[in-house]
Amino acid sequence: MTPEQIVLVQSSFERMRPALPSLANVFYQELFERDPALRPMFPDDMTAQKVRFSDKLTEIVGAIPRLPDLLAHTRALGARHAGYGVRADDYKTVGAALIEAIAAALGDDFDEPTREAWTIAYNLVAETMLEGAASVRLIGS
Amino acid sequence: MRSDAHVGLLIHGRAGVGKTRLADECRNWAAASGHPTERVVGSRTAAMLPLGAVAALLAEGLGYVDSDGHVNTVTLFEQTRLALRERHHGRRLVTVVDDAPLLDAASLALLGYLAAQNAIFLILTARTGEPVPDLLSGLWRDGRLERVDLLDLNRAHLDTLLHLALGGPIEAGAGREFWEASRGNPLYLRELVHGALESATLVERSGVWHLEDHLPATVRLQDLVEQRIGHISSDARSVVELLALCQPMELAYLETVFSADVLEALEHAGLVTVAVSRGEVTLAHPMHAQAVRAAMPKLRARAILLAEATRLEAQTPGAGSAELRIAVWRLDAGQRPDPSVLLRGAHLARYAHDFRLVRRLLEAVPAGQLDAVGALLLGEALYELGRFEAADRVLALGQELTSSEQVALRLAVTRAKNANWGLCQPQTALAINARARNVITSAPLAEELVADESAVWMFSGHPERALAELERITGNGLRARVIRALVGAVALAAAGRTGDAINAAQAGFADHMALGDELAIAHPATHIVNQVFALTEAGRLTEAEQLARAGIDSVAAHRVPIAQIWFAANLGRVATLQGRLATARRYYAEAAGLAEAHRFGGPLRLALAGLTLAHATLGDSQIARQTLERLDGVPEFGFLAPEHKLADAWTETASQRPKDAVEVLLAAADHAASTGHRTTESWLLHDVMRTAGVDTSARLEELARECDSPLVAARARHAAAARAHDGLELAGAATDFEAMGAMLLAAEAESAAAEAFSRAGDLRAATAAQRRSSALASLCEGATTPGLLLAAVPVPLSARERDVVMLAINGIASKEIAERLYLSVRTVNNHLQHAYTKLGVSSRTDLAQALGGSQ
Numbered sequence: 001m002t003p004e005q006i007v008l009v010q011s012s013f014e015r016m017r018p019a020l021p022s023l024a025n026v027f028y029q030e031l032f033e034r035d036p037a038l039r040p041m042f043p044d045d046m047t048a049q050k051v052r053f054s055d056k057l058t059e060i061v062g063a064i065p066r067l068p069d070l071l072a073h074t075r076a077l078g079a080r081h082a083g084y085g086v087r088a089d090d091y092k093t094v095g096a097a098l099i100e101a102i103a104a105a106l107g108d109d110f111d112e113p114t115r116e117a118w119t120i121a122y123n124l125v126a127e128t129m130l131e132g133a134a135s136v137r138l139i140g141s
Numbered sequence: 142m143r144s145d146a147h148v149g150l151l152i153h154g155r156a157g158v159g160k161t162r163l164a165d166e167c168r169n170w171a172a173a174s175g176h177p178t179e180r181v182v183g184s185r186t187a188a189m190l191p192l193g194a195v196a197a198l199l200a201e202g203l204g205y206v207d208s209d210g211h212v213n214t215v216t217l218f219e220q221t222r223l224a225l226r227e228r229h230h231g232r233r234l235v236t237v238v239d240d241a242p243l244l245d246a247a248s249l250a251l252l253g254y255l256a257a258q259n260a261i262f263l264i265l266t267a268r269t270g271e272p273v274p275d276l277l278s279g280l281w282r283d284g285r286l287e288r289v290d291l292l293d294l295n296r297a298h299l300d301t302l303l304h305l306a307l308g309g310p311i312e313a314g315a316g317r318e319f320w321e322a323s324r325g326n327p328l329y330l331r332e333l334v335h336g337a338l339e340s341a342t343l344v345e346r347s348g349v350w351h352l353e354d355h356l357p358a359t360v361r362l363q364d365l366v367e368q369r370i371g372h373i374s375s376d377a378r379s380v381v382e383l384l385a386l387c388q389p390m391e392l393a394y395l396e397t398v399f400s401a402d403v404l405e406a407l408e409h410a411g412l413v414t415v416a417v418s419r420g421e422v423t424l425a426h427p428m429h430a431q432a433v434r435a436a437m438p439k440l441r442a443r444a445i446l447l448a449e450a451t452r453l454e455a456q457t458p459g460a461g462s463a464e465l466r467i468a469v470w471r472l473d474a475g476q477r478p479d480p481s482v483l484l485r486g487a488h489l490a491r492y493a494h495d496f497r498l499v500r501r502l503l504e505a506v507p508a509g510q511l512d513a514v515g516a517l518l519l520g521e522a523l524y525e526l527g528r529f530e531a532a533d534r535v536l537a538l539g540q541e542l543t544s545s546e547q548v549a550l551r552l553a554v555t556r557a558k559n560a561n562w563g564l565c566q567p568q569t570a571l572a573i574n575a576r577a578r579n580v581i582t583s584a585p586l587a588e589e590l591v592a593d594e595s596a597v598w599m600f601s602g603h604p605e606r607a608l609a610e611l612e613r614i615t616g617n618g619l620r621a622r623v624i625r626a627l628v629g630a631v632a633l634a635a636a637g638r639t640g641d642a643i644n645a646a647q648a649g650f651a652d653h654m655a656l657g658d659e660l661a662i663a664h665p666a667t668h669i670v671n672q673v674f675a676l677t678e679a680g681r682l683t684e685a686e687q688l689a690r691a692g693i694d695s696v697a698a699h700r701v702p703i704a705q706i707w708f709a710a711n712l713g714r715v716a717t718l719q720g721r722l723a724t725a726r727r728y729y730a731e732a733a734g735l736a737e738a739h740r741f742g743g744p745l746r747l748a749l750a751g752l753t754l755a756h757a758t759l760g761d762s763q764i765a766r767q768t769l770e771r772l773d774g775v776p777e778f779g780f781l782a783p784e785h786k787l788a789d790a791w792t793e794t795a796s797q798r799p800k801d802a803v804e805v806l807l808a809a810a811d812h813a814a815s816t817g818h819r820t821t822e823s824w825l826l827h828d829v830m831r832t833a834g835v836d837t838s839a840r841l842e843e844l845a846r847e848c849d850s851p852l853v854a855a856r857a858r859h860a861a862a863a864r865a866h867d868g869l870e871l872a873g874a875a876t877d878f879e880a881m882g883a884m885l886l887a888a889e890a891e892s893a894a895a896e897a898f899s900r901a902g903d904l905r906a907a908t909a910a911q912r913r914s915s916a917l918a919s920l921c922e923g924a925t926t927p928g929l930l931l932a933a934v935p936v937p938l939s940a941r942e943r944d945v946v947m948l949a950i951n952g953i954a955s956k957e958i959a960e961r962l963y964l965s966v967r968t969v970n971n972h973l974q975h976a977y978t979k980l981g982v983s984s985r986t987d988l989a990q991a992l993g994g995s996q
Contacts, residue, residue, distance in 0.1 A: 001304050002313040003349050003731040004693060007712075007724055014721070014920065065348075065727065067308045113694060116297070123301040 001124065005117035006065050012114050013061045016105040020057070023105045024050035030097035038093070041084060060125055071128055078129030086133070091126040098122060142171070142235075147287055148256035148280060149263025151241075153273075154291030155411070156369050157328030160266040163291065164237045167264050171235040177228075178235045179261075181252075183243030191247040198225070198236070198251070198261075214247070218254045225260045233262040241265040242274055249276050256280070270410060293325035302327075306334060307343075307350050312734070314705075315343070315352040322356050322427055329428045332362040346734040347752075353738065358435040366432035370412060376403045381412065381424065385433035386442060387449045387470065389421040446474035465489040469498070472505055480506045480515075487518050494701070496522040511535075513544030517552050524555065525703075527740030529563030532556075550586045553577035554593045565742050565776035567601030588616045592624040599628050600743075602779025604635035605817025620662075623652045627663055630671035635781070637819035637848025639679035646672035666696050666704040673711045677718065678820040680852030680881040685715045702739040706732050710744060713751045717758070718852075720885025723922035726755035743778035746785065753788035758885075760925030762795035783813035784821045790828065794927065797951045799833040799944060800961055806832070810840075819848050827856040830863060831889060831928050833944065838864045852881060859890050868897035872910060879917065888917035889928030896938075938976050945972040950989040 001009075016023060028046060032039045042049055056077070063069040102118055103110045150167065152160045165180075172178045181194050192199065199221055225234055238244065238252065253276045255261045263286070267273055273281075280286040294302065299320055303311055311319075323330040336359035337343035343352055370381060380399055384390055392415060395404060404422070407413045414425045424430045434442065450470045453463050468486035471478040478486075483502045490498040499522040503515055511519065516539025523532035536556040540549065553573055561570035574594045581587055591613050599607035611629055614621060626649025634642035650668035669692045676685035693708035713728035732748035749772050757765035769792050778785075786809035793802035806829045813822035823844045826837040838860035845857035855877035862870030871894035878887035891914035898907035918929050927947060938946060948958045955973070959966045973985075982988050 001300060001310050002316060003310045003727055004313060004690075006310055007727050008690075011721070011724055014922075065310075067304070113690075120297050120300050120304075123297055124304055127301055127305060 001064070001117070001120050005113075005120060008114055008117040009064060009121045010061060012102075012106055012109060012118075013058075015109060016102070017058075019105050020054040021050065023101050024053050026104045027053065027097055027101035030100045031094060034097055035090070035093045038090065041086070061121075064121060064124070070124070074125050074128040075132035075135075078132030079135065081129065082133035088130060088133075091130065095119075095122045095126060142233075142262055145259055146285070147262075148259070148285045149265060149287070151273075151277060151281060151286050151288045152264070152266045152291060153269065153288060155269045155293065155326070157326045157365065158291045158293055159327045160268070160291055161239050163289075164239060164264045164266050168235055168237045171262075176235045176262075177232060178237070180237045181239070181244075181248075183238065183240035183248075191245050192251065193248070194244050195248045195251055198234075198255075214250070218251055221251065222255055222258050222260045225255065233259060235264065236261045237264045237266075239266050240268065240271075241277060242267050242271040244274075246274075249274050253277075253280065257285075294327060294330070295325060296320055299323070299325055299330065302330070303334070303350075307345075309345065309348055309350060311350040312352070312731070315350060318352055318356060322431075324426055324428075326426070326428070328365060329362065329426075332359060332365060333428075335359070336362060346737055347730040349731060349734050351734055351738050358431045362428065363432045363436045366429050367436065370429065370433075373407070373410070373412070374403065376400070377407050377412075380404065380407060381429070381433060382437060382441075383445060383449070384413065384422065384424045385430040385437070386445055386473070387466075388423045388430060389416075389419075390423075392417075392420045392422050395422055443474040446470040447476070450474070468502060472501065477505055477507065480510045484512070484515050484518075487515070491518055491522070496525040500526060511538070513539045513542040513548045513552065515539075516542065517548060517555060520552070520559070521555050524559045524563055527563070529559055529740070532559045532563065546581050546583060546586055550577065550581050550589055553581070554589065557593055557597060561597050561600055562741070562743055565778055567597055567779060570597045570601075585616050585618060585621060588614045588621055589624060592621070592628060595632070596628045599632050599635075600780045602782040602818075603816050604632040607632040608636060608817070619652055619656050623649055623656050624662065625649075626652065627667055627671070630668065630675055634671070634675035634678045635818050635820060637678070637823075637844070637850055637853060639675050639820075639848070639850045642675035643672060643679065646675055664696075664701050664704055666692060666701060667707075670704060670707040670711060673708070673715075677711065677715050678852065679850050680855070680883070682715050682719050682882040686712065686719075689715065702735055703741060703744070706735045706739070706741060706744045706748070709735065710748050710751060713748070713755070717751065717754060718886075719882050720888070720921040720924055722755050722759045722885075722924045726752060726759070729755055742776045743780065746772060746775045746778040747781065749775065750785035750788040754791050757788070757791035757795040758924050758926060760795055760923075762792060765792040765795055781818065781821060783809040783816070783818050783825060786812075787825070787828065790825075790832065794832045795925075797948050797953060798961060799927070800963070802832045803829055803835055810837075819844055820850060820853060823848070823850075823853040823856050827860060830860050831926065833927075834863075834941075836860065836864045851877065852883070855881065855883075855886070859886070859893075862890075862897075863893055866897045866900055868894045868901060868903065868906060868910070871897055872913075875910075875913070875917075884917050884920045885924050885926065885929070888914050888921060889926065891917060892928055900939075938979060942972045942976045942979075945969055946976045946988060949973060949985055 028042075028050065056073075060070065060073055063073050099115065099118055099122065103115070106114065152163055154160050168178045168180065179197060181197065183194060199217075236252070241249070244252075252261070252263060256263050257280075265277065265286075267277070277286065281288050300311075300316055303316060303319060319330060319333060322333055333356050334343065336357050337352065339359075340357050342354050342357055343350060345351075370378070373381070376399055380395065380403060383395075404413070404415075408415055411425055412429070413422055415422050424433075447470075450467045453467055456463075464482060465486040468478045468482045471482075483506050487499045487502045490496075490502060499518055503511065503519040503522070506515060516535050520532045520536035520539060523529075523535060533556060536552055536559065539552045540556070544552070553576075557570040557573045557577075560566050560573060571594065574590060574597060578587065578590050581590060591610055595607045595610035598604075598610060607628055611625055611632070614625055626645045630642050630646035630649060632642075633639070633645060646668050649671070650665060653665040653668060669688065673685045673689045673692065676682075676688065689708050689712045693705060693712070696704040696708065709728050709732035713725045713732060716722070716725035716728060729748050729752035733745060733752055736742075736745035736748055749768060753765050753768040753772075756768055765788075769788055772788070786805055790802040790805040790809070793799070793805065806825050810822050810825040810829070813819075813825060823841060826841050826844075829835050829837045838857065841853075841857040841860045845854045848854075855874055858870065858877060859874035861867075862874055871890050875887045875890035875894060878884070878890060891910050895907045895910035895914060898904070898910055914929075918924070921929070927943065944962055945958055945964075948961065949955075953961075955966050955969045958964070959969045962969070964972075977983055977988065980988065
């Protein structure tokens, strides 16, 4: 990422911070619409899950400028998700749903540079989560 | 692999995309999971010996040669299968076959048989362009072979990979260079990054990676390219070499020299790209051109370049862009082209903003043969490339040569700019300007010198003087208007006439677009930078931010480093006023990194001062002080000089020395007043109140009357309301700040409002103001200022109690607090006691705890 992109991700995140609960709603709605098979992996009552999602997103966005901090978050998170049965392909679906939810939250502020910045930020997170997931599979299989 | 339905995996893709690596990773994974593994490599030489490649799989001493000496393949295949089964206890042998299409037919048949019988699991790689053997494509069509197509990285993937590999963000221009050179090929990218790191071309500064120069072609990279194009015909190689040196080439010309087969084969192999609409041929990969050039014998390269130069000269005598190509080819061939050709070429390169090429062309002109225009072009290029001393020498030399009045003017203006911005010597710049005035007297040109003098005054820290000089310009030609706007917009904004400043910047940009890109004048984006500055001073922070963000993208694409630095620094400044301190810190770090890379001392000073201010406001007093110390090695710079002192002042504030901070701020405010930096003076005086509660409202109100800026007015309102302990007015000031997006100032004003309400006994209003203040403060990315510290505490303290408490919770003894605040120890202890009572605590430790949550 370029420093400008990091700033863009963090500043646009600041703008949508008050709307995080609705962002979580849109995200899960988009996710299950894109792949209904993912729905059973989550509890019926999503209230707590949505709060966890918002908290984790806040932590990760905050850690983006310092790669070691980010890795500390994402590797463990990826390892945990592998345990939940999340496959590499699912990361694409999640990415698309997340970008869609952010686009909805930002409205007119979601311009092309912002989309690029969030895409690269998500790639970074997904890539490092997959690393964490891979280490678990290797040991576990 | 876990099911028996699949017999293997086919990894397909272009050379260097990572097929082998992926295959080996799969094999490692299989091995780690307890599977037996084997590795087979297809190659052109091994293919000559039947079964040579798979020898490792064959069991020795098997009876597959019959009495006539013939190989019985059925027996051989079956015995191999049985032997493998026995050796691996029925588990499939995971077999990597690299470059499978290069295997001999017998090896392929054996592998196909073993796979079909579930004796082995295949992991095959095949390069795009190589025909996939029937046996493999048959297995794939039957659905027994899983096929994976590996593609080159796209731009987003490349950025992600760079970020992970380098461990941090990369400057936008450098990211683009890696993309353009590698075109997403992972192998080339890897070599480019390693090469750039080893040669220290890719360096980290302030946490961001920058490229110091063009990417180098390493020997290993040449080897890789050689492997890729190694086996083409000698005619095809001639085409590749010609393109590497002289591309793009006209298709029509190539067709007259080479047979259509050769060009077709090259296109099919993906080595050249044909743009039919333009009738041009280029090498498909930029890396190939660089590597082929680097590997070619010098004499051969020279012969090709000279032949092409001669051909093009005969074909298009004196034609524009052809002339630049010819000049470059002759230089590449080690010849010295005619100086007039070099000069014309330099002009063309200048209009493409390729200052490196301008420098290269003109430095090839023999000493004594460079004319005044050449000196002007070379001097300007050296300035843009950060070679300020060399620029001054060349420009001085140019001034000694006879030239038109216009060229003499531009030499003087460029040399003065170099002296002021590059060498950071405004007095020298003024002397150059004064000398030029004796020589240049005709009206419009003399007025340009006036504008130039005005620019020196402005950017050496004298906006008032700059405006006075500009008044003397009466001409109204396009160029005069543009030059006046370049200085005028900044000077007007600094003087507090922000409406005029914004208009001047907008009109200046429109005029500049009509004028076109002329010599000895700043880049048109400078007007946009000026507009950002003017909008900021007018308190229109959101507009300023948006404009600057659009601007930084456009100039990064055009590679205008000085404009990139200014946009980043202005974004840092806007973010500081918005109270988004972490954002400010990142932008200032970016500006400082770029300024350092391009050797602009003045902007570096400004960016480091801003960075210090951001660290200090975030409460990182130690890092602030370290950053402040970096300023010692940076030359003095007049532009907004009083404002740089905010860095010193807030470092003192963060170190709990408010008295020292106030001294620094008041001295800087005097300096600002004497030079006409009105908006800056208002910032400094407002901060006197913010750091130590000292009343500066009288002068702030004067400034508010002299300026048209709502930001300056809001500061005055804040200070006046604070003096009068007027809760409603303080809340009003907070609303003003909030409307401008200045959240930190709004939070502080609300906090003060809460205190005033509480003093007046209106606890309900106090609580509401407190709550608003906390909400605003939460938008400030962790800012820690005296005005915020107590925002979340239910019972407000008086200003004096607050000062004492702040020092006390930082572990400073009463005696020292007394010294720092000019109080007696008894008074300090009284204040502390009152604070304890109000906060319901009984010791310093409790005090820190009670306030800890708000920090």
